[in-house]
Amino acid sequence: MNFQSRRNALKSLALGSSLALMNPYHLLASEKKRKLGVALVGLGYYSTDLLAPALQQTEQCYLAGIVTGTPSKAVAWKEKYQIPEKNIYNYENFDSIADNPDIDVVYVVLPPSMHEEYVVRASNAGKHVWCEKPMAVTSKECQNMINSCKKNNVQLTIGYRLHHEPNTQEYRSIIKEEKLGKVKYVNCEAGYRENRTDHWKQKKEMGGGVIYDMGVYAIQGARLGTNMEPIAVHSAKAISTRPEIYKDGLADEVTAKLEFPGGVFADIRTTFAEGTNFMTVECEKGDINLKPYSSYGGAKGESPLGKINHSYEVPWQQTKQMDDDALAIIENKAPMVPGEEGLRDIKIVEAILKSAEKGKRIKL
Helix, strand or coil: CCHHHHHHHHHHHHHHCHHHHHCHHHHHHHHHHCCEEEEEECCCHHHHHHHHHHHCCCCCEEEEEEECCCHHHHHHHHHHHCCCHHHEECCCCHHHHHHCCCCCEEEECCCHHHHHHHHHHHHHCCCEEEECCCCCCCHHHHHHHHHHHHHCCCCEEECCHHHHCHHHHHHHHHHHCCECECEEEEEEEEECCCCCCCCHHHCHHHCCCCCCCCHHHHHHHHHHHHCCCCCEEEEEEEECCCCCCCCCCCCCEEEEEEEEHHHEEEEEEEECCCCEEEEEEEECCEEEEECCCCCCCCCCEEECCEEECCCCCCCHHHHHHHHHHHHHHHCCCCCCCEHHHHHHHHHHHHHHHHHHHHCCCEEC
């Protein structure tokens, strides 16, 4: 019997019991216990506006706890989501989460420079870990995170929502099955106008710069669009269009040409200077065009095979991602986006930055 069948059977049993009929809250509490409890670490925009609302819609997991360094946020979240006091942590007492059976998964939603520390601490506490992208600042940090989770026998999953997204899955199927023949070339851009001036994205020591943030989407577009791994960064350029904000070599616009096996190339561009979001995959029998390619509201596009347009409402992507990742834990299956996927992208990020600095081709 799979997990869903067990849930349905137990739910029917509970509904038939006099205790459940006399005490509806008893049913609610038991229902929660059959879901995975998730603790969000870091309560910035992404947790507040997307992950927490998504966790109100998930079927396989629920918002069980929070970790924050801001007492006022702890109070507000406790009241809004009825989070028990014992499931609210700060960064000093975080390690005691190991003793809390309500928490099955720790979702790290912090600046990239903090990802390694909190993934390692969460895994040492015996909790499964979901980590927001970019996975970390360096490939060494990524590998340490992977090693720690393996050592502690917990799953490590990276929050790449698009892997779970139906429009992405449709165009990937076209490419994998060569329904339009082989891929010849990919062009992908991802960016938006970032108007903040004192966020981690403007601080080099915190993992700032566009290549770590929106750049990962453009790199993913090249990798998924070719269905191959790059063998080199042929060339790259990293510039600051607003040097008063993006200082000390931090770039808010990066372009790169990635080289793939068989002479296939992908041009990517990522920017904090303007809004751009598309992917074009040139195949032997026609092009796949997606615009937008990576927005929260869903990608849409077309090819000679027809339209690609599965619609849904925000935050459906995050809901689907967390339900899929929770099921992987419940069923003891490999997650769709393991740590190794995040590591691949950070290795490419490092090569792009090196190519831009040295002005030459960098092998991967």
